[in-house]
Amino acid sequence: MAVGLFGRLREGLAKTRETLLGKVEAxxxxxxxxxxxxxxxLEEILLGADFGMPVTQELIAALRRRLKNExxxxxxxxxxxxxxxxxTRLPAEQAWTLPxxxxxxxxxxxxxxxxxxxxxxxxxxxxxxxxxxxxxxAGDTFRAAAGEQLQVWGERAGAEVIRHAEGADPGxxxxxxxxxxxxxxxxxxxxxxxxxxxxxxxxxEELKKVRRVLAREIPGAPHETWLVLDATTGQNALxxxxxxxxxxxxxxxxxTKLDGTARGGIVxxxxxxxxxxxxxxxxxxxxxxxxxxxxxxxxxxxxxxx
Amino acid sequence: MxxxxxxxxxxxxxxxxxxxxxxxxxxxxxxxxxxLALLEADVNFKVVKDFVAxxxxxxxxQDVLQSLTPGQQVIRVVRDELALLMGSGEENRLDLAARPxxxxxxxxxxxxxxxxxxxxxxxxxxxxxxxxxxxxxxxYRPAAIEQLKVLGRQLDIPVxxxxxxxxxxxxxxxxxxxxxxxxxxxxxxxxxxxxxxxxxxxxxxxxxKADVEPREILLVADAMTGQDxxxxxxxxxxxxxxxxxxxTKLDGDARGGAxxxIRSVTGKPIKLIGVGEKLDALEAFHPERMAQRILGMxxxxxxxxxxxxxxxxxxxxxMAQQLRxxxxxxETFRDQLRAVKKMGSLESLLGMIPGAGKAMxxxxxxxxxxxxxxxxxxIINSMTPAERRDHRIINGSRRLRIAKGSGTxxxxxxxxxxxxxxxxTMMKRMQKLGPKGLRGLLGKGGGLPF
Ligand SMILES: Nc1nc2c(ncn2[C@@H]2O[C@H](COP(=O)(O)OP(=O)(O)O)[C@@H](O)[C@H]2O)c(=O)[nH]1
Ligand SMILES: Nc1nc2c(ncn2[C@@H]2O[C@H](COP(=O)(O)OP(=O)(O)O)[C@@H](O)[C@H]2O)c(=O)[nH]1
Ligand SMILES: [Mg+2]
Ligand SMILES: [Mg+2]
Numbered sequence: 001m002a003v004g005l006f007g008r009l010r011e012g013l014a015k016t017r018e019t020l021l022g023k024v025e026a027x028x029x030x031x032x033x034x035x036x037x038x039x040x041x042l043e044e045i046l047l048g049a050d051f052g053m054p055v056t057q058e059l060i061a062a063l064r065r066r067l068k069n070e071x072x073x074x075x076x077x078x079x080x081x082x083x084x085x086x087x088t089r090l091p092a093e094q095a096w097t098l099p100x101x102x103x104x105x106x107x108x109x110x111x112x113x114x115x116x117x118x119x120x121x122x123x124x125x126x127x128x129x130x131x132x133x134x135x136x137x138a139g140d141t142f143r144a145a146a147g148e149q150l151q152v153w154g155e156r157a158g159a160e161v162i163r164h165a166e167g168a169d170p171g172x173x174x175x176x177x178x179x180x181x182x183x184x185x186x187x188x189x190x191x192x193x194x195x196x197x198x199x200x201x202x203x204x205e206e207l208k209k210v211r212r213v214l215a216r217e218i219p220g221a222p223h224e225t226w227l228v229l230d231a232t233t234g235q236n237a238l239x240x241x242x243x244x245x246x247x248x249x250x251x252x253x254x255x256t257k258l259d260g261t262a263r264g265g266i267v268x269x270x271x272x273x274x275x276x277x278x279x280x281x282x283x284x285x286x287x288x289x290x291x292x293x294x295x296x297x298x299x300x301x302x303x304x305x306x
Numbered sequence: 307m308x309x310x311x312x313x314x315x316x317x318x319x320x321x322x323x324x325x326x327x328x329x330x331x332x333x334x335x336x337x338x339x340x341x342l343a344l345l346e347a348d349v350n351f352k353v354v355k356d357f358v359a360x361x362x363x364x365x366x367x368q369d370v371l372q373s374l375t376p377g378q379q380v381i382r383v384v385r386d387e388l389a390l391l392m393g394s395g396e397e398n399r400l401d402l403a404a405r406p407x408x409x410x411x412x413x414x415x416x417x418x419x420x421x422x423x424x425x426x427x428x429x430x431x432x433x434x435x436x437x438x439x440x441x442x443x444x445x446y447r448p449a450a451i452e453q454l455k456v457l458g459r460q461l462d463i464p465v466x467x468x469x470x471x472x473x474x475x476x477x478x479x480x481x482x483x484x485x486x487x488x489x490x491x492x493x494x495x496x497x498x499x500x501x502x503x504x505x506x507x508x509x510x511x512x513x514x515k516a517d518v519e520p521r522e523i524l525l526v527a528d529a530m531t532g533q534d535x536x537x538x539x540x541x542x543x544x545x546x547x548x549x550x551x552x553x554t555k556l557d558g559d560a561r562g563g564a565x566x567x568i569r570s571v572t573g574k575p576i577k578l579i580g581v582g583e584k585l586d587a588l589e590a591f592h593p594e595r596m597a598q599r600i601l602g603m604x605x606x607x608x609x610x611x612x613x614x615x616x617x618x619x620x621x622x623x624x625m626a627q628q629l630r631x632x633x634x635x636x637e638t639f640r641d642q643l644r645a646v647k648k649m650g651s652l653e654s655l656l657g658m659i660p661g662a663g664k665a666m667x668x669x670x671x672x673x674x675x676x677x678x679x680x681x682x683x684x685i686i687n688s689m690t691p692a693e694r695r696d697h698r699i700i701n702g703s704r705r706l707r708i709a710k711g712s713g714t715x716x717x718x719x720x721x722x723x724x725x726x727x728x729x730x731t732m733m734k735r736m737q738k739l740g741p742k743g744l745r746g747l748l749g750k751g752g753g754l755p756f
Contacts, residue, residue, distance in 0.1 A: 047351040050532040053342055112555060112583065113417025113528065142583070144421075144456035145449045152448035166456075197558040232415065234348035234532020236560040257416065260501045262534035285416070285446070 049263035105221035110228035112195030115256035121153025122290035134159035137177025178217035198243035231264030256282030349563035392593030406491035409520030416499030419554035425457035426588035439490035444498035502541030535564035554580035
């Protein structure tokens with residue numbers, strides 16, 4: 001039994017990608033009608049993109065409902081409807097613009113290794129490119145060489161980095177960074193933080209403390225707190241989002257690593273449930289690989305060949 | 307989670323109504339719940355599909371034991387299949403039996419935890435009396451080399467002195483020669499994170515492999531990974547021929563379905579797990595525990611284990627069969643009584659009964675009436691097999707004999723027979739009600755029918 005099951009799984013999965021692609025093609029060519037087989041294939045595509053069961057079933061029910069009266073929906077029409085349904089589950093899509101406060105403080109939070117530091121570097125470069133004066137606070141004093149990593153990004157972007165020694169209090173870094181941002185007349189203060197699993201209560205408390213420090217130094221700060229999510233993450237991202245939002249009053253999401261084959265479908269469930277919009281998406285390790293989020297492109301990518 | 311999956315299965319089987327066998331339909335409904343639980347745990351949908359098919363095949367037509375409820379029966383089949391897939395744990399050890407310096411190459415996506423795990427591995431190997439050399443071969447991520455150097459300093463373990471302007475293949479080659487000269491017996495290669503679809507960077511790993519011939523090629527994967535884990539693992543395995551997997555960040559609350567997905571598509575063992583950011587947070591992998599974590603039901607499984615330890619499966623099956631064949635008589639009743647006694651407390655017995663969770667909380671710590679049970683058993687023991695099979699033949703003189711033989715009074719024998727008759731009636735009713743009926747039965751006269 002073990003060998004049989006094993007063999008079957010391996011065989012089946014060695015070509016997961018091809019099969020999935022085959023399905024997508026069949027979905028649009030072989031199944032002009034919206035029959036059960038079609039919907040099952042669509043379910044697999046959505047599940048495979050990490051949408052999770054609840055949203056997947058919602059989307060399929062919506063599609064079923066809306067396609068009932070259409071005789072031969074074509075590929076374009078299906079995508080359109082799906083995109084609409086997904087978009088309605090995401091907060092109203094409007095390009096994010098830098099809030100008016102000066103300095104505007106943006107803080108990045110998230111679990112370990114999702115791409116906070118890299119995203120911060122990319123953001124710094126974008127703001128500098130727009131003629132803004134940027135100060136960076138190296139709030140990750142825990143991970144080995146996190147400061148050095150951020151220093152390199154600061155140099156790439158042309159922004160000053162406020163750093164303390166490894167193991168220093170992140171609250172103290174936030175304090176110095178806020179003072180420096182005010183003193184330099186900066187437009188933007190970007191604060192990096194150490195990665196932490198949302199289940200570590202003391203580390204979540206530490207984030208609250210950092211926020212209090214910022215608020216004391218700069219009225220209303222942090223003005224934005226973005227939760228950085230790795231598109232490769234599955235259903236656990238929902239738990240991450242809930243906990244981080246509760247602890248840090250997160251105002252938005254940055255979805256990284258969309259240049260891989262993961263689709264990041266879980267953000268739809270997160271947006272729908274928590275009303276958190278996706279601000280930016282990361283599509284590579286380069287300084288320019290950060291783009292504003294677009295629901296249309298997000299849906300198109302679901303059916304993309306790589 | 308334990309509550310959700312097992313409660314959902316209970317709900318499914320409530321409709322069973324004491325039938326002796328699971329039908330295709332019962333199993334179908336149960337499988338929908340199992341499927342959902344696995345998908346919630348991030349097991350790849352394709353793996354789930356095949357897995358559920360295998361479980362269904364095994365579950366259909368299985369005997370429903372009397373002592374263990376169908377829901378748990380299914381969970382047991384699920385657990386057994388999961389354990390089979392996860393492997394025995396035998397092949398989980400690192401294989402370093404080669405001419406030194408033995409190479410260990412870590413590879414994987416960006417941010418998975420490779421560099422940190424290199425540090426952890428070095429510490430573990432030094433504790434195993436080896437002398438490792440850490441080799442930073444990530445020249446792309448800013449300060450990645452420095453990161454490993456800092457870890458080496460913290461651990462006081464040597465780090466090969468590479469620079470970001472070097473070719474990673476050359477770094478690894480030189481490090482190997484260096485280790486050879488300096489007498490380091492193990493090389494730990496920290497490679498850059500890369501996407502499995504990045505052909506140029508995958509080629510780089512192939513070249514390192516060809517040059518250094520590492521004994522272990524380990525995929526470092528984040529336990530929070532979703533459906534894409536199969537694509538990543540397949541690609542890395544196809545290009546490099548992995549020898550194993552290290553699953554990181556298991557200190558969080560991710561259910562870790564990726565473990566099952568990766569294991570399924572590559573067939574490669576998970577050798578170690580990361581359970582924290584600190585350098586000693588590296589542990590051996592236990593397939594059984596992982597299976598339980600994925601199902602989110604450690605508690606129910608330990609209950610089943612307890613039941614299994616006291617009533618072995620064959621015995622239970624035999625009992626069930628006898629019960630079906632002979633019906634509920636004093637013979638089968640005595641068998642059950644003995645089994646119940648072995649269980650220890652009423653609490654643990656009730657735990658086996660679906661939906662009894664709440665009753666269980668109220669009865670916490672309540673012990674079975676030991677003396678009462680001993681008396682009952684003694685009385686039954688003094689009966690002839692014929693009397694046990696049909697208590698209606700037990701007339702006045704037989705009652706007297708039984709009382710004498712068991713050292714009890716005739717009133718005791720009378721009471722037992724009266725209550726047994728009541729219980730038998732109830733049992734018949736219960737068989738119509740399904741397994742839940744047993745709770746009513748137990749709950750009534752202060753616990754037992756006697
Ligand atoms: N492919 C890809 N890699 C990324 C992206 N964003 C970050 N990374 C990589 O992910 C890894 C972890 O990033 P880092 O910023 O250090 O994560 P942090 O621990 O959250 O600060 C690094 O190797 C980054 O280069 C992205 O959008 N795409
Ligand atoms: N909580 C937790 N964090 C981990 C674990 N392993 C690695 N990390 C963290 O994950 C992040 C990325 O690790 P790193 O070793 O730089 O990943 P790499 O890009 O694959 O080399 C860092 O913040 C590490 O501290 C683990 O087992 N548990
Ligand atoms: Mg960082
Ligand atoms: Mg690394």
